[in-house]
Each structure stands twice: as structure tokens, then as C-alpha cells.
Amino acid sequence: MSLFEEYHPLTGKMFQILKADGTLVSGQKPPISDQEIFALYKKMLFIRLADQRALMLQRQGRFGTYAPIWGQEACQVGSAYALQKGDWVVPAFREIGATLMMGISLKSFYLYWMGNEMGSRAPEGMNVMPVSVPVGTQTLHAVGVAWAAKLRGEKVVALVFFGDGATSKGDFHEAMNFAGVFKTPTVFFCQNNQFAISVPRSLQTASKTIAQKAIAYGCDGIQVDGNDLFAVYLATKEAVEKARSGGGPTLIEGVTYRFGPHTTADDPTKYRTEAEIEPWKPLDPFVRLRFYLGEKGMWDEEIENRLTAEAQKEIDQAVKDAEAVPSPQVEEIFQYVFAEMPHPLKEQLEYLKSTL
Numbered sequence: 263m264s265l266f267e268e269y270h271p272l273t274g275k276m277f278q279i280l281k282a283d284g285t286l287v288s289g290q291k292p293p294i295s296d297q298e299i300f301a302l303y304k305k306m307l308f309i310r311l312a313d314q315r316a317l318m319l320q321r322q323g324r325f326g327t328y329a330p331i332w333g334q335e336a337c338q339v340g341s342a343y344a345l346q347k348g349d350w351v352v353p354a355f356r357e358i359g360a361t362l363m364m365g366i367s368l369k370s371f372y373l374y375w376m377g378n379e380m381g382s383r384a385p386e387g388m389n390v391m392p393v394s395v396p397v398g399t400q401t402l403h404a405v406g407v408a409w410a411a412k413l414r415g416e417k418v419v420a421l422v423f424f425g426d427g428a429t430s431k432g433d434f435h436e437a438m439n440f441a442g443v444f445k446t447p448t449v450f451f452c453q454n455n456q457f458a459i460s461v462p463r464s465l466q467t468a469s470k471t472i473a474q475k476a477i478a479y480g481c482d483g484i485q486v487d488g489n490d491l492f493a494v495y496l497a498t499k500e501a502v503e504k505a506r507s508g509g510g511p512t513l514i515e516g517v518t519y520r521f522g523p524h525t526t527a528d529d530p531t532k533y534r535t536e537a538e539i540e541p542w543k544p545l546d547p548f549v550r551l552r553f554y555l556g557e558k559g560m561w562d563e564e565i566e567n568r569l570t571a572e573a574q575k576e577i578d579q580a581v582k583d584a585e586a587v588p589s590p591q592v593e594e595i596f597q598y599v600f601a602e603m604p605h606p607l608k609e610q611l612e613y614l615k616s617t618l
């Protein structure tokens with residue numbers, strides 16, 4: 263039986279391999295070697311620290327705004343690890359993990375959040391689309407990218423990230439429908455982090471799971487423990503392989519939790535209590551990996567301190583490099599859309615300049 267049959271959304275089962283206490287679910291085994299697990303843990307740690315730094319930089323006025331990943335690292339690292347060279351990542355706005363996993367530099371990632379559009383430009387061969395702030399629109403882009411690849415006969419897959427909130431947008435349904443009909447090689451990854459700003463998951467949809475929405479579109483769907491790196495990786499790997507071999511799209515719901523604010527413009531104490539967060543803390547994706555690696559003699563406080571120090575050094579350098587890039591000119595807000603700037607834009611540009 264395939265993974266998607268065994269964990270068909272209507273069975274009500276959530277796929278998990280690594281439990282919160284670091285032990286394995288009976289009958290399951292890690293899908294990758296211990297060396298790979300350690301390497302991915304190291305990557306997750308780097309991402310968590312780079313994310314924390316981004317928050318600090320915003321608080322110091324050095325970033326415009328920022329949407330932290332805190333808590334969702336396993337969803338992004340595990341899923342992006344299942345991709346191959348040439349595949350696409352189509353992010354929303356919380357995707358530091360998947361972006362760095364694709365090889366984009368932290369300097370470039372930071373540059374974007376400092377307000378420099380050059381940070382959106384992925385180097386040749388790194389197929390990462392720009393940040394999508396309009397909720398859910400990127401699901402359609404991902405179907406387009408995948409469909410184009412299919413028409414060209416390229417064995418390429420597009421992995422798109424979005425939140426539980428995005429599943430209430432028409433774009434998501436149109437994307438799923440189109441992907442199902444044309445069997446596009448798209449993997450839809452919903453990070454169900456329990457909130458869309460202040461709107462809780464319970465008010466987002468009356469469906470029992472988000473994964474089950476796949477059924478309406480004739481696609482496979484699976485709900486996975488999004489804080490379990492192993493389950494996220496394996497489910498995505500199966501979905502990617504299926505897509506690559508012409509089997510069509512899959513909707514993966516990663517059940518996770520956003521520990522931080524929605525963005526730096528949000529105050530989560532207005533809509534959730536500390537008591538609500540408490541049960542999620544032991545489910546943090548790092549906790550179980552530390553137990554697991556600790557058992558193998560591959561993690562302890564000393565190793566954590568060493569990895570942290572190495573990461574902080576690299577992050578310091580990325581901040582320095584990003585801040586050394588000259589700020590964009592005000593003209594750039596008005597350029598690039600039209601070959602020749604239309605009169606109203608010219609007027610607005612002149613007005614803006616006169617206020618500076």
C-alpha cells in the first residue's frame with residue numbers, strides 16, 4: 263500500500279515517524295541516515311538563529327518588517343530536502359527555511375527584508391520564486407511553473423508553501439483544481455501553523471483536516487506531523503517522486519505551530535494566551551531531534567554551543583554583507599513594470615521626490 267493510501271485523509275490518521283520524546287513510532291524507521299539527520303539539524307539550527315536575528319534587526323530599525331518561521335523549521339527543511347536540482351520552490355512570505363535550503367544566500371534573503379528588491383533575484387540555476395505577500399496567489403504560480411515544465415517535457419517539480427489561511431482563498435482552489443485536471447507536477451505544502459494572523463484554524467474551515475480538501479480535486483492528500491522532520495521529508499519525497507513520474511499533484515498538510523508573532527507588526531498576546539502555547543512547546547521540532555541525536559551520542563550541550571557559535575559568525579557576516587549594499591533609489595519603486603513610465607507614475611515619482 264502506498265503512503266497516500268495508508269494515510270488517506272478520510273482515515274483520520276496523521277503520518278508521524280519521530281515522536282515528541284525522540285523515539286520512533288512502532289514499525290517506522292528514519293528515512294535518512296544519522297549523518298544526514300545531523301546535517302539537517304545543523305541547518306535547522308542555523309535557520310532558527312538567522313530567524314531570531316532577523317527579528318532583532320527589525321526591532322533595531324534595520325529591517326522593514328519580517329515574518330518569522332519560529333516553530334515551522336521541520337516543515338520547510340524536511341520538504342525542501344526532498345527536492346532535486348532543477349526543481350522549484352514557490353514561497354509565501356515565511357519561508358526562510360526553504361529559501362536557504364535551496365542555496366540562496368542569507369545575505370540575499372536579508373537584503374529583501376531590508377527593502378532591497380535585489381534580494382528577490384535568485385542566482386541562475388536556483389529555482390526560487392520571489393516572496394509572495396498576497397496570500398495564496400503563489401499556489402497558481404506553482405501550478406503554472408509545473409505545467410510549463412510538463413509541456414516542455416522536463417522532469418521538474420514545483421513545491422509551493424502556503425498557510426492554513428490561504429486555503430480560504432479562491433486562488434488555492436483554482437490552483438488545486440487546475441493541477442488535478444492537468445496532472446501538473448505540483449506539491450502543495452500547507453503549513454498549518456494554527457493561525458492566519460489572529461484567525462485560529464477552527465474558524466478557517468469546517469473541514470476536519472486541510473489534507474482532505476485534496477479529495478475534491480482528485481488529488482492525493484496527506485496530513486503529517488509538521489514538527490517531525492522525518493515524516494515531512496518522507497511524505498514530500500513520495501509526493502515529489504510521484505509528481506516527477508507523471509502521477510500528478512499532492513496536498514500535504516503539515517501540522518505545526520507558529521511560536522512567534524505573525525509578523526513584526528503583530529502582537530499575538532491580543533488573541534492567544536501563554537496557556538494555549540504551553541502544550542505545543544514539547545512538540546517543538548528541535549526537542550525530539552535533540553533526544554534522537556542525543557541517544558546516538560551525536561548531540562549534547564557542547565555540540566549545540568559549538569554549532570551556535572559557528573552559525574552566529576556566519577550570520578554576523580551575512581548582516582554585514584547585506585548592509586554594505588547601497589540602499590535602492592526611490593525611482594526603483596516606479597521602474598520595471600512599464601518599458602516607458604506613464605505620465606501618472608512620472609507625476610507620482612516627482613511628488614515623492616519633492617517630499618524627501
Ligand SMILES: Cc1ncc(C[n+]2csc(CCOP(=O)(O)OP(=O)(O)O)c2C)c(N)n1
Pocket residue numbers: 356395396397424425426427428429455457458459520524
Ligand atoms: C490577498 C491578501 N489578503 C490579505 C492579506 C493580509 N494577510 C497577510 S498574511 C495573512 C494571513 C495568512 O495566513 P496563513 O495563510 O495561514 O499563513 P501564515 O501567515 O500563518 O503563515 C493575511 C490575511 C494579504 N497579504 N493578501
